[in-house]
Amino acid sequence: MMSKGLRCPHGLAIAVTMESGIVVYRHVGDGDYCSHMNSFETMPEDILRVMIRSILDNNEFEDFLEIGQTLRDHENSMVNAHKRGNRFHEFSIMFKRSGDVRALVYRKIADLSSSLEGVSGAMKLFSLVLIVLSDDKLFAEERKFKALVADFTICFGFAFKEASERLSICKPTDSPHYDRMNRLRQEIEFQKKYVFHTRTGDKFDISLWSGRA
Amino acid sequence: MINLSVICPDLAVRITKTETADEFTSLYGSAEVNADTPFVFLEDEREGYNMCFNMERIRQLHRESWLEKYVDCEVMVEGFIIRQLARLRYTVQRDAFDETFQTHIIKIRKSPLYFAIYEILFSAMNEYNLCLEFPELARRLELLNSSISFSHVSKLKGLGAGFEAFMPYVGALEKLVRFNYVSDDVDIDFINFSLPLSLSARRTNYVSVIAAASLIEEWLSEATPMIFLRAEAEAARTGRRKNPPYSKDIRSVTDENLDEIDRSAQPLSVKSKLEDVAKEVGLQAGTGRVKHKTNDTSLFFLDTVRKYHKEISELEYMFKRAFTTMKITGSFDGDINLRKQQAAYLASITKEEAEVFQYYRKRKVSVDIMILRDVSGSTFLFEKEYAEGIVEILASVNSFKGIRTMEIDFAGEAKVNKDFSQSIEMASIVPISGGGTSILPALRLFMGQTFKGRRRLLFILSDGEINDRAQADRELNVFCRENGIEIIKVALGEFANNGYERTAMRGLHKLIARKIMERGVADDE
Numbered sequence: 001m002m003s004k005g006l007r008c009p010h011g012l013a014i015a016v017t018m019e020s021g022i023v024v025y026r027h028v029g030d031g032d033y034c035s036h037m038n039s040f041e042t043m044p045e046d047i048l049r050v051m052i053r054s055i056l057d058n059n060e061f062e063d064f065l066e067i068g069q070t071l072r073d074h075e076n077s078m079v080n081a082h083k084r085g086n087r088f089h090e091f092s093i094m095f096k097r098s099g100d101v102r103a104l105v106y107r108k109i110a111d112l113s114s115s116l117e118g119v120s121g122a123m124k125l126f127s128l129v130l131i132v133l134s135d136d137k138l139f140a141e142e143r144k145f146k147a148l149v150a151d152f153t154i155c156f157g158f159a160f161k162e163a164s165e166r167l168s169i170c171k172p173t174d175s176p177h178y179d180r181m182n183r184l185r186q187e188i189e190f191q192k193k194y195v196f197h198t199r200t201g202d203k204f205d206i207s208l209w210s211g212r213a
Numbered sequence: 214m215i216n217l218s219v220i221c222p223d224l225a226v227r228i229t230k231t232e233t234a235d236e237f238t239s240l241y242g243s244a245e246v247n248a249d250t251p252f253v254f255l256e257d258e259r260e261g262y263n264m265c266f267n268m269e270r271i272r273q274l275h276r277e278s279w280l281e282k283y284v285d286c287e288v289m290v291e292g293f294i295i296r297q298l299a300r301l302r303y304t305v306q307r308d309a310f311d312e313t314f315q316t317h318i319i320k321i322r323k324s325p326l327y328f329a330i331y332e333i334l335f336s337a338m339n340e341y342n343l344c345l346e347f348p349e350l351a352r353r354l355e356l357l358n359s360s361i362s363f364s365h366v367s368k369l370k371g372l373g374a375g376f377e378a379f380m381p382y383v384g385a386l387e388k389l390v391r392f393n394y395v396s397d398d399v400d401i402d403f404i405n406f407s408l409p410l411s412l413s414a415r416r417t418n419y420v421s422v423i424a425a426a427s428l429i430e431e432w433l434s435e436a437t438p439m440i441f442l443r444a445e446a447e448a449a450r451t452g453r454r455k456n457p458p459y460s461k462d463i464r465s466v467t468d469e470n471l472d473e474i475d476r477s478a479q480p481l482s483v484k485s486k487l488e489d490v491a492k493e494v495g496l497q498a499g500t501g502r503v504k505h506k507t508n509d510t511s512l513f514f515l516d517t518v519r520k521y522h523k524e525i526s527e528l529e530y531m532f533k534r535a536f537t538t539m540k541i542t543g544s545f546d547g548d549i550n551l552r553k554q555q556a557a558y559l560a561s562i563t564k565e566e567a568e569v570f571q572y573y574r575k576r577k578v579s580v581d582i583m584i585l586r587d588v589s590g591s592t593f594l595f596e597k598e599y600a601e602g603i604v605e606i607l608a609s610v611n612s613f614k615g616i617r618t619m620e621i622d623f624a625g626e627a628k629v630n631k632d633f634s635q636s637i638e639m640a641s642i643v644p645i646s647g648g649g650t651s652i653l654p655a656l657r658l659f660m661g662q663t664f665k666g667r668r669r670l671l672f673i674l675s676d677g678e679i680n681d682r683a684q685a686d687r688e689l690n691v692f693c694r695e696n697g698i699e700i701i702k703v704a705l706g707e708f709a710n711n712g713y714e715r716t717a718m719r720g721l722h723k724l725i726a727r728k729i730m731e732r733g734v735a736d737d738e
Contacts, residue, residue: 005401009409016393023393037409040416044424047409086402089435093428 008034009047011054048094052101055091056108061125064088092132096148105129106155126156134180149187154197157188217291220298220347222594226262228294237267254297264297266290278360292357295350299339303419317423325376326433329383331426337390337415338422378440382433390415406432513643517604521718528609528722535729536580536616536668539573578615581633581666582606583659583698587675589624589650595706596644598718599674602705603642605721606672611637617666623655624648633662650678652685660692669698670729677702677710701728 008014013028014037025037036042036050055061064087094101109125112118132138133152138145152160191197231237234248241253251270255263268286271293275286320327340358344351382403385396390411395404407429414425433440518525560566584606586599603620610616620631620640625648631640652675659671671693679685693700702713703724709715716724 005405006395006408007405016395037412042409042413043417044410044413044421044428047413048428086400086436089432090402090406093431093435097428097431 009036009050009054010034011051011058011060045098045100048098049100049104051090052094052098052104055087056104056125059121060087061091061128062121064091064124064128088128091128092135095129095132096138096144099151102148102151106152109156130181130184134184136180139180139183146187146191149184150191150195150197153188153191153195157192160185160188216594217294217298217350218594220295220343220350221301224262224298224301226264226294226298226301229263229265230268230290231265232268234267234269237265237269241265252293252297262301264294266293274361280356280360284356288353289357289360292353295343295354296339296357299343299354300335303335303339303342313423317427320427320430324430326379326383327426327430330386330429331422333383333387333390334411334414334422334426335419337411338417338419341415379433382440386411386429400436403432403436513600514604514608514637514640517601518608521601521605524719524722525605525609528605528725529612531722531726531729532610532613532616536578536613538576538578540576541571541573578613579665579667580610580613580616581664581669582610582616582618582672583662583670584618584620584672584674585652585655585659586620586622586630587624587650587652587673587679588622588645588647589678590647591650591676591678591708592706593646595676595708596646598705600642600644601718602674602703602721605718606725607631607637607640607642609722615666619662621655621658623650623652625651627652627655627658629658649680650675651681652679653681653688656685656689656692664696664698669696671698671700672725673700673702673713674705675702675713676704676706676708677713678708679711682711699732701725 006014006016008025008027010027012034014025014034015028016023016025018024025034026032027034036047095105105125106129109122109129112122112125129152133145133148138148231240237250238246238248241250241255246253248267249270250267251274252264252266255265257263271289272286275281275289278289280286280289317331321331340351340354343354381396381398385399385404386407388394388396389404389408395401410425410428414422584603586603588596588599592599607618607620610618617633618631618637619629619633620642622628622630622645624646630642631637652673689700692698703721704710704713704715705718705721706715714724
């Protein structure tokens with residue numbers, strides 16, 4: 001059995017070996033058994049959580065997009081066949097699928113934004129979130145779109161205006177991206193005005209840009 | 214001979230065979246079923262499940278496989294049946310009226326890509342769980358899988374050029390799941406994403422299969438442009454032009470579909486809950502493998518009494534006849550009453566025949582009834598019948614003051630469910646099964662009891678498959694002979710061995726009546 005290039009949900013290289021007639025998965029680096037690949041009780045949701053943690057902890061998301069370039073015309077990046085494109089797709093799938101994953105991403109944004117050196121990372125991650133949320137395909141699935149925006153509004157809805165201004169997200173107005181962001185902004189405004197979300201559980205501090213004067 | 218009914222004991226599946234392909238197609242032919250189809254599986258609301266085999270095709274598959282040299286084609290038929298029953302066993306549709314499940318149903322119908330991925334993962338999950346639960350049956354399935362291929366990749370081929378670009382990915386997933394083989398044909402990122410999800414789906418349950426299939430399908434749909442570029446590069450390299458894969462229609466579930474789900478899900482869910490409530494008693498009685506709550510015992514008891522009230526009353530009458538003894542007491546005519554006394558006096562003068570009256574005294578009933586129930590794994594199919602049998606016997610003697618009852622369950626170990634001093638309400642009698650079959654521990658408990666009844670009956674309810682039977686029989690015979698205990702061995706259900714008499718639940722009271730009559734009713738003294 002081949003194992004070249006295989007990685008586990010933790011993002012570590014793994015080797016596949018037979019031990020006593022059983023296929024086992026070990027981390028190449030330290031030789032430990034991978035807890036998620038060898039477990040008999042791991043559910044897909046657990047795997048998504050570990051995968052997103054791996055992306056967030058290793059700051060992989062910083063390589064997904066070049067912010068200035070991508071936000072203006074991110075469609076090209078969405079369809080590129082580059083290696084990091086796949087990883088971004090995975091990020092997008094996991095983000096759209098799991099509430100736990102979204103909570104981890106929002107938590108990471110809040111944590112990064114609390115320190116001066118983390119602000120850049122927070123901006124990138126925040127941009128990624130906006131790109132996923134303003135995606136045409138997501139908008140076509142109206143129910144999912146509204147549910148995701150509701151999640152976002154609960155955590156960051158009130159920082160959205162300031163953030164989008166700083167990132168020049170809605171400029172220039174002739175960009176194809178303008179309509180998408182406008183659509184997202186309208187939905188957020190609608191939810192802020194007419195939907196009374198209750199914030200439960202983790203409280204995300206809206207200090208996204210506090211590190212920057 | 215293997216017992217296939219253990220896979221889905223609560224479902225009846227009719228197996229039919231057609232000898233020729235023509236006969237098969239004339240009966241079941243459709244756009245999807247033709248002479249090359251080995252079998253069809255039909256689910257009819259009125260008829261139930263029906264599995265029909267095209268034996269001509271099966272024999273052909275058998276001839277083409279390596280199995281031909283070693284086993285006959287019946288093994289292949291059994292493999293197909295096991296595979297299909299396993300699919301029924303591990304599909305959880307009950308209480309699954311949520312959006313995820315309904316989305317899955319729609320996707321299966323509308324998205325061939327999703328269907329192919331789901332089938333690969335679901336088959337793997339079935340095989341894995343079957344290996345864990347029924348290793349002997351899983352061997353047949355392994356034989357089948359080793360001799361034929363259920364390739365879902367080939368099904369995508371006929372669905373248009375757009376799907377062809379996905380074929381290497383679906384093929385790679387199939388190899389990965391089935392053979393742990395990492396294919397070079399596709400991007401390693403796809404393998405890295407799919408591998409943990411497919412492992413989780415295979416090792417856990419149906420819900421994980423749906424989640425994993427949906428995630429993998431999403432990965433492919435998100436990566437459609439990349440897949441297209443790869444396909445184009447491949448085409449340029451090999452000189453064969455391929456059509457672009459579809460991307461727009463990949464989202465097979467629309468908001469209209471979801472609205473429809475919402476509208477129908479609520480009534481369905483309510484209906485399901487109502488049905489559950491309505492069937493609650495019966496269902497709990499019938500599904501003995503779940504751990505029963507304490508209240509279930511009385512529910513099961515009452516339900517069984519209600520179900521077999523006629524048999525119980527007949528058995529009660531028989532017991533009354535059998536266990537009630539009468540003793541003639543010395544009496545004089547005058548003991549009767551004045552009118553009878555005058556009639557007797559007149560008769561003595563006129564020398565006419567007159568009625569003669571005799572005094573009997575009803576003796577106190579004194580019977581000990583002991584029941585040993587086999588709750589080993591081998592009684593799994595009929596665990597409900599065994600529990601019902603005990604309830605029937607206990608309920609029929611409940612109204613007799615002088616009849617004492619006790620009940621012991623035995624499997625690997627023995628447990629007194631009801632001793633002589635306990636009332637019937639305190640007994641915990643529910644359908645259970647599991648473990649080995651060893652009767653000696655139960656006999657030790659049984660022999661430790663103090664018997665007081667003048668008549669002593671021991672009922673052993675078992676299928677006769679008892680590991681320590683020889684030694685137990687010896688000890689039991691000696692003990693019963695010394696203590697005047699009559700043994701009645703009964704097997705409920707289909708299986709009976711080693712001297713156990715088989716009967717159905719509806720005939721249990723007659724069997725008991727016959728056995729007791731054979732040994733003689735209580736003699737009048």
